[in-house]
Amino acid sequence: MSETELPPEPALDAGELDADDRLKPEFVRSVLDAVEEGDTEAAKARVEPLHPADIADLIELTPADLRPALAAALSDRLDGDVLAEMNDWVREELLAALEPHQVADLAAELDTDDAVAIIETLEEEDQRAVLRALDPDDRAAIEEALSYPEESAGRLMQRELIAVPEHWTVGDVIDYLRSDEELSTDFWEIFVVDPAHRPVGTCHLSWLLRTPRVVQVTDVMRREQTLIPVDMDQEEVALRFQKYALISAAVIDAGGRLVGMITVDDVVHIISEEAGEDALLLSGAGDGDINEPVRDSYRSRVRWLVANLFTALVASFIIAQFGAAIEQMVALAVLMPIVASIGGNAGTQTMAIAVRALATNQLTQSNTLRTVRREIVVALLNGATIAVLLGIGAALVFANPQLGVVIAAAMVINVLVAGLAGVLVPVTLERLGQDPAVASSVFVTMVTDSMGFFAFLGLAVASGLVG
CATH class of the missing domain: 1.25.60.10 (MgtE N-terminal domain-like)
Known part of the structure; x- marks a missing residue:
């Protein structure tokens, strides 16, 4: 077969x-x-x-x-x-x-x-x-x-919409909707425009159906509305729909004229697409689509693996500087990966939160310092908890209390650095005009691995645990 x-x-x-x-x-x-x-x-x-x-x-x-x-x-x-x-x-x-x-x-x-x-x-x-x-x-x-x-x-916008002049009555609008067969059939609200075709308000269909025909549209419309500039990025559009619970919104050109509308069904697609895209970018998996051609998948993924190779060499170089110390105490080689792994996971957790906060405008210049302070506190608490558990375990397993103290101190340092890197790397990339979801993981991993090895091996030598 x-x-x-x-x-x-x-x-x-x-x-x-x-x-x-x-x-x-x-x-x-x-x-x-x-x-x-x-x-x-x-x-x-x-x-x-x-x-x-x-x-x-x-x-x-x-x-x-x-x-x-x-x-x-x-x-x-x-x-x-x-x-x-x-x-x-x-x-x-x-x-x-x-x-x-x-x-x-x-x-x-x-x-x-x-x-x-x-x-x-x-x-x-x-x-x-x-x-x-x-x-x-x-x-x-x-x-x-x-x-x-x-x-x-x-x-993203569609041109098929309903716009009526502000001098019309509710009856005029209803007659217009019934008489013109070329009008769009899928809409939730009607846009009211001035003679220059600039939107001055919106009117829900339910309001029209419950209002007498003789009432002016301007008397039942809502003047406060969320207007979307035609060149606004689709992520920002999605954020506005989420923030203001919109069903549809008018799109305007540089002159403020109504040129289209965006509906919530399109925004739901964008939210899903952007969320999936950021998650894949964090892992360096490119578009991450199972229908993507093999050659395109290879190209999008291999460049980040190559970048990761060079950052891994930094950690390897640090380990090489302490080769003599590792030879004296095999326990150092056994415990090194634990310090780096915990630090990497802590950095990834913070980085994921920071990238999401940047994407949803929760993390801005006005609250960056407050966020950094918060992550320092969280990192110290996490680091202290893991340090106590790992320090006691290492001291008992290897019958060496000094080794337990050294690895506990290294763990606190690395988790603290991981928390800082998890916030500062995405924020820095965003300030430089780069997508923080694209390269953050490579740099955060480099920092946590390098600092984990350096802190653990450096403290072992400085404390006199090894010569």
């Missing part, structure tokens, strides 16, 4: 399964069996009840060499909504097999933000071909979005 062949299973219909079972191995096998047998109608029938997000997951779960056949069999269901839910790497792979006009047809079905998310991943030449195949209005909106920086509000 070949690697991509799957054992035969009874055919399962998605309509007969609970939602949690629809992407279980048995169902995936049944769909792929139908595709391999050329029975596209059976494959379509089984997939028909699935949500677009589930269809996207189904394609991602399919072995790479079977995806083109599955996509061809499900061509009627492979619409823009499915592509918008799909993993970036898998989507790029499928889009590469489509003609520009096919990609344009899929993009035309989507809101501007989702269409931009698809088109921006294409090569520049393919982008131009797809844009030429779009309707003029759609092309203009997407080209404008692509002119904004990546990961900015301009890329």
Whole structure:
């Protein structure tokens, strides 16, 4: 049996399964069996009840060499909504097999933000071909979005919104919503604009439905609103949505004019994406996507391993300076890794908290010193606790109280240094305009390992434990 062949299973219909079972191995096998047998109608029938997000997951779960056949069999269901839910790497792979006009047809079905998310991943030449195949209005909106920086509000926003003039009554707004079939169908609030198209307030749909028709919109709208500059970074956008519990927000250009809106469903995706990205960057794993090509994964990971190699050489150099002391007392070699390991874990804990606090604007210039003082206290408490346990254990095991005192003192020093490094390294990188999640772990590990070895071996020599 070949690697991509799957054992035969009874055919399962998605309509007969609970939602949690629809992407279980048995169902995936049944769909792929139908595709391999050329029975596209059976494959379509089984997939028909699935949500677009589930269809996207189904394609991602399919072995790479079977995806083109599955996509061809499900061509009627492979619409823009499915592509918008799909993993970036898998989507790029499928889009590469489509003609520009096919990609344009899929993009035309989507809101501007989702269409931009698809088109921006294409090569520049393919982008131009797809844009030429779009309707003029759609092309203009997407080209404008692509002119904004990546990961900015301009890329994230959608142009489909409801805006009404401030002189209208509630009845005017309701009649407008009912009469214009070209309006967006998915919205939670209506933006009220002045003659220059600058937003002056917002009005929830529930307010309109409960207000008499003759009342002016300006009398029921809320004037206080959170406006998002078009060039704001998407992380800052997500923070504003979290802080102010927003459902949607107006996006304005440099002149203060309303150009789009961002909705909470897009922000939820950004929050998840940014959180996962920071966690992967802390480990040096790059994009960390299981669908990422092997070559790209290798390139993104190996550079940090090489950097870690050079920082590890610093710790090795320190150990080499105390080679004679280690030869005199084997216990030093036995206990050294413990000091470095505990210090490394303490530094990683503090670093993770600091990086998250920087990402959520909890750690700023105004409270950096207070945070450092707090981490010093926490580090001293942690270091003292571990030092007592390790010191007593080392003294008993090796029958050498002086050794216990030395390793206890080294542990307090290293955990204290780890706490400081865990805060100061991310903060320094952030002040220098670098992403603290990218390189913090390499530097923090270097500091804790080097200081751990130096403190332990240096105290052993200074105390006269070894000559």
